[in-house]
Amino acid sequence: MKKISSLFVFLIAFACVETDNYDIPKSGSIIESQVKGTEISINSVKNNYNQETAEIYTFSGDMYFVGYVISSDKAGNFYNKLILQDAPENSQSGIQILVDENALFETYDLGRKLIIRLEGLSLWKNNGVFQLGKQNRGDVVAITPSEIDRFILRTQTISKLEPKLIDIGDFSQAILNTYVKLERVQFNRTIVRESYTFAGESFDQYDAVRQIESCQTTEISFVGTSTYADFKSIAVPDGTGSIEGVLTRNYYDDYYVLKVNSLSAMKFNAERCDPDFFECSETAVEGDYILFSENFAEITNEKKLDELGWMNRNINEGEERFVDATSNGNRTIRISGYNTGENPLEVWLVTPNIDLSKSGGEMLSFDIKASYDNGSILKVYISEDFSGNPKNANWKLLKASIPIGPTNQNGAGFTHSEIDISCLQDSVAVGFYYLGRDPDKTTTYDIDNIRINAREIISE
Known part of the structure; x- marks a missing residue:
């Protein structure tokens, strides 16, 4: 009997021992006033990173910061990370916390106020965003499940997020x-x-x-x-x-x-806010008479286009413009803003004027391929009064099929456009207008097989 009583007393005494304030189960919440240390802002956290050396920074000392959860992995669109910002509304700064745990939304719901202990965490900039985690040689990796409660403290406060x-x-x-x-x-x-x-x-x-x-x-x-x-x-x-x-x-x-x-x-x-496109009708029919055709097979240097009456001009006097290129053995004309250093990159490629006064039932067609796509930045226009300067012409925006290409490789194929222009009566010029900016709007386009066909030739 004495042995049982002694054991009981021992267990009671053990249960009353005060534990570390931070060793709190994930399912529970802390009382904020119990948190010890120096609070700093998320901006201050990020300022420890040296942008020039790009070295991983590891924190020491009893600093912490407060953040509100703005990401949820419930729908599967976020994985192994918590994203926190410094306030539920009018936020000034945010940061990612890498966490090796699934179903984070069950514990760290949207708007939940968290306290992040920094001692032992490391900071880097990965894929353009700041992330906190544990340093593993030359990387910052996710906090392991056994260490989550050491670094991430869940408070009882939930605020409504105001974007x-x-x-x-x-x-x-x-x-x-x-x-x-x-x-x-x-x-x-x-x-x-x-x-x-x-x-x-x-x-x-x-x-x-x-x-x-x-x-x-x-x-x-x-x-x-x-x-x-x-x-x-x-x-x-x-x-x-x-x-x-x-x-x-x-x-x-x-x-x-x-x-x-x-x-x-x-x-x-x-309703959509698409621009007003010009088209004579929604149905284009290809005729047997070719009024204009260019497949760029003989254009081994883009300067040859100048000799053939084309205009290929960088509006801002930069060096980049449409150039001759080869795509799967097929010669095309190409434009890309990648690595040009031009912001903006504004280039017009305009055909020679094409006479429609002696024909009827005209259709314009062309092929376009998009590669390394980071934005749809090509438009196709037609003008009845182009005389050499695209800024002085009246342009009608055509309903061209501008393809969406892969983001990190060459496009698989060309997209064909057919547009009815049979209601235009005089000379026309077709303009391909590229408006990009390096480094974030640099999609590569290949253009080929520009043609105007007519269903009839009108005799004088």
């Missing part, structure tokens, strides 16, 4: 890893026309991107979706509306990407 309302043109490094909202945006019309899903196409790997565009400024960017997201096979919406999510960068750090926590973050209920 910062911005436009695509406001995207910047300063607001990476923060919760933002875009209004009056839509998905690219080619993506909608082809009934693209968010990330369920055969060419999608890991994270898929789909181009969006602002109805207010025509700026373009991307929505990023994981191929593991539960909504990956749903078609992108065809209307105009709003979207809210976390601003980040694509895997190769080429451009900004907006990632949503779930489909409910997108509300596209209004």
